[in-house]
Amino acid sequence: MPSTVTWAQGPDGANMRYSKEALQQALQTREQYDLSGLRFAIAKSTLRAGAELLDDVAAVLKRFPDWSLRIVVHTDASGGEEANQRLSQERAEMIKAALVKRGVPADRLIASGVGQMMPVASNNTAEGRALNRRVELVRVTDSPEAKKLLKAMSDYLAAQKALSFSYDSNLQVITSADQKLGLSSSGTVNLSRPDKVHTTRSGGFVDTETLFDGKTLTLLGKNVNKYTQVEMQGTVDQLIDELKDKHGLPLPAADLLMTNAYDELMKGVYDAKDLGSGVINGQECDSLAFRKDDVDFQIWVAHGEQPYPCRLVITSSKVKGGPEYSLQIRDWKSGDGVPADDFAFKNATNAEKADVADLKQTLSELPDNFVVGDKK
The missing domain is CATH 2.50.20.10 (Lipoprotein localisation LolA/LolB/LppX)
Known part of the structure; x- marks a missing residue:
């Protein structure tokens, strides 16, 4: 069962074109953004597509220096549970490192891999597995x-x-x-x-x-x-x-x-x-x-x-x-x-x-x- 509204869609369910403004608005108003477009190599933490999206994420974080971000990576249920947990954590760490390389302080970023434990669709179909392989950006408050x-x-x-x-x-x-x-x-x-x-x-x-x-x-x-x-x-x-x-x-x-x-x-x-x-x-x-x-x-x-x-x-x-x-x-x-x-x-x-x-x-x-x- 989905836990959040995917911001890749509008209120009427129609697909929306990705934009940096949509990302910023989502983090401002809903404190979460599903970062569609990142693609990883099979069973690896290497990015295959979507690296340019991280430029926008870094730019938004630089504009709002008080924000901290939790990077939550999910997998589908292909393979073993432990392997998927490990893979998702490695992918989250990779995204964090890429944002640090783009000038975001590491202490503003939390890398969290949750593996296959939080599906939003059935893993019995290719379409469902694709939806479950996702990256969520969650704005968090870290009040000292x-x-x-x-x-x-x-x-x-x-x-x-x-x-x-x-x-x-x-x-x-x-x-x-x-x-x-x-x-x-x-x-x-x-x-x-x-x-x-x-x-x-x-x-x-x-x-x-x-x-x-x-x-x-x-x-x-x-x-x-x-x-x-x-x-x-x-x-x-x-x-x-x-x-x-x-x-x-x-x-x-x-x-x-x-x-x-x-x-x-x-x-x-x-x-x-x-x-x-x-x-x-x-x-x-x-x-x-x-x-x-x-x-x-x-x-x-x-x-x-x-x-x-x-x-x-x-x-x-x-x-x-x-x-x-x-x-x-x-x-x-x-x-x-x-x-x-x-x-x-x-x-x-x-x-x-x-x-x-x-x-x-x-x-x-x-x-x-x-x-x-x-x-x-």
Whole structure:
């Protein structure tokens, strides 16, 4: 499914003649241009035709010195996936080098090869494969201020030996009939670095509690009165990775709880914007927006000496309908203000011990009547 309108066509669908003005207008108004006309040698990064188009791209970038450009190269599905990924990256690097040779500073250019992963047409026909072999120019914003504010938040969070907060979350899912449905929950987080955390999450379909004391992880499904325990020694960072990668059960606000939150959040980011101020729960915040290949995320960071996250919104950009997860934080506390907790499981309700596999569906935010599709 096409993700963008191809600027090689007009509003009525008629083909338009390429021009430098059309390229400039596209990048100004839509922030993207499909650079038709570049032709590569088969399975190589050598340009066969269209090099003169890069003269126009360089000229436009010189006219607008504040612009940065992401060069996204796609292939069809001929050949292997890994080979196509490598080939597309080599072609993107070649285009970047050609623009640098034409006087564009290298730090204004991002070369991204995505291989065959984002087709706009069927690969079963020659016409479809030709459409899938394309080069997109995407104007990006690389705000140093946005990165600086996010890094300040991350450093502040990592420096807190103890912190706690309450949160409200909403997971929007897309049905097979393209209806967007919201599943809401609330909970609490109490963290003591380096190796203790206690979280709760309660909603219409889920009521769970997670405790970790540096030696034992306990997962409690309150709605079924069952629990499981796993012997595990390590830090909260290691726990987060283990839950996510091994069990598919991420903690609430997991990336924000890690000591390297900035690095985790910035993986794959190619666009960063500082949107100015906003207000969340009466707290003035900096509003920051970031883009990756598969998701957009926006985060609001509190002003003042405690730059904690007030709200986080993550939106899928590659799934139809743009499913979204949001987390809004309240009752933020740190240091001596954090309520006391020994992070030990008491089993006050005489819960039955079970295997983690038996509890996994109970710990999920999705109810039993939701069936997850292969692609969704």
